[in-house]
Structures are given as C-alpha cells and as structure tokens.
Amino acid sequence: MHKFQLIRRQLGQGMTEYIIIVALIAIAAIGVYQAFGDVVRGQTATAAVQLGGGKGAQGRTVADAGSSAANTAAKAKTLKNFEK
Template sequence: MTVLTSRRNKNRGQGMTEYIIIVALIAVAAIGVYNLFGSTVRNQTASMAAALGGDSGAAGDANKAATKNGKAAADEAVKVKGLENFSDAAAVKPTK
C-alpha cells in the first residue's frame, strides 16, 4: 500500500514541476513582450480610459502616441539583436 502511495505522490510532484516550468516560461515571454511593446500598451490603455471618461481630446492624443510607439517597437523588433547589444535595446526610451 505504501508503494502505491509513494508512486502517486511522485506523479503529482512531477506534474506540479512541469506546470511550474510552463508558467515560468510564459512569464518570461510576457516580460519580453511587455519590454518591447510596453509603451504602446500603456498608451492604448490611457486612450481607452480617457474615451470611457468622456475626454475625446486626451483619448485621441493617447491613441496617436500609442500608434507612434507601436511603429517604433515594430521597427525595433525587426532589427537583429544579440546578447552583446541587449543593454542598448533595453535602454530605448518611449516617446511621448
């Protein structure tokens, strides 16, 4: 009986470990995407919040800024990056 319980616990531990690895990989990918498109996401969120608040002028400005930052992020994503110039890519400041 203890052998069956021991095997069952090992299988549960293996499943949990695989789940944790998958969640960690998704988190790393999400951080990378947010680093690349973070300013675009922030500006689009600000645009939606301003539009819901009834301020169409601020919504339009935030939408234009989001479009500009999205194009800049897409241009940056096309460039070939290596570890030797990773810090240069991380130092790109969002435009307003």
C-alpha cells in the first residue's frame, strides 16, 4: 500500500508542475500580445486582405482604423456607461 501511495503522490506532483508551466506560458503570451498586439493585428489584416485579392496597404489601413476606433471606444468607457 505504501508504495502505491508514493507513486500516486508523485503523479499528482508532476501534474501540478505542468499546470504551473502552462500558466506561466499563458501569462507570457498575454504579455507579448499586449506589447505587440497592434503589429500582430496589422499583419493578420494585411494577410487576410491579400488572400482576398486586395492590396497589402489596404489591410494595414483597415487595421489602423480598427485599432484607432477601439482605442477611442476604450477611452470613452467609464463605470457609468460600461455596460452599454
């Protein structure tokens, strides 16, 4: 019995370590996306427009306009009008 409990405890410890590693990777990914989000959004928009047959400059213009609109909307939000 004692040997079985020891093996079970070690398996639980391994799972906990994996959960901690995944959480740290998720936090790092969120930080990178916060830092480079506009660049990623612009590149994705450019690729989507080019795949759709348009010109690459159009995708960057669309991404810049969307980013600008999102920033303006975020700054206009307060606790009074957050739910609207």
